[in-house]
Amino acid sequence: MAKKRAKIRLFVECSLGEGQGIVASKEQANYLFNVMRLKIGDNVLLFNGRDGEWLVEVLEAGKRAGKLVCRAQTAPLQLPPDLWLLFAPIKKSRTAFIVEKATELGAARIMPVLTDFTNTDKIQIDRLRAYAMEATEQCGGTFIPEVCEIQKLADLLEHWPADRRIMFCDESRDALPVAQALAKEEGGKWAIVIGPEGGFSPVEMDCFRGMVQVTPVTLGPRILRADTAAVAALTAWQSALGDWG
Secondary structure, eight states, X not given: OOOOOOOOXXXXXXXXXXXXXXXXXXXXXXXXXXXXXXXXXXXXEEEOSSSOEEEEEEEEEOSSOEEEEEEEEEEOOOOOOSEEEEXXXXXXXXXXXXXXXHHHTTOSEEEEXXXXXXXXXXXXXXXXXXXHHHHHHHHTOSOOOEEOOOEEHHHHHHTOOTTOEEEEEOTTSOSEEHHHXXXXXXXXXXXXXXXXXXXXXXXXXXXXXXXXXXXXXXXXXXXXXXXXXXXXXXXXXXXXXXTTO
């Protein structure tokens, strides 16, 4: 009799490989065997951000423990473009939205930054990393982006890598539309910078405009909320220079 197709997908910390045995933690066992009611012989998909995705069979199923074994790799590790997203934290739920969507849209590194007009510097970095992991579970990805500790934008720009380009979302309206601005650019190492709800300060604007790595762009005639701008910018960059082609 054919086995049921795996419908559950989970992140694990342990290594994954053919024949690799896995001991389910108490929390994982509760979810798999109590909540989802998996039985011996059922399958689940696991990934760890390093070894791709694996089809795993349940060998032992208990209320507080369980054992599984890797049977076959179902997807290799797929790295996203070398793209960083810098954004100023906003309200809790909207910051979570940015992290989730940046993960789904293929950012390799997510970097909250303190700007001159940032409204809040209070973020729960562990929770943001959990959002990135959960988003990877849901979207079928095999790579979890790095979510960095919050840093001052000025400090980052002072030591900015010479070989990493910046797509700077400029609200001043004298920048080119994003598709036109990126038409002559090439992929490689990039970062997207999204400003806070109050915009960038004049000092920050001057700093960006003085950097040779910067390509200023406009995201259209309407002023977008920070979380909307992050999604729009990532989508535009992926369409022009990323791995969507």
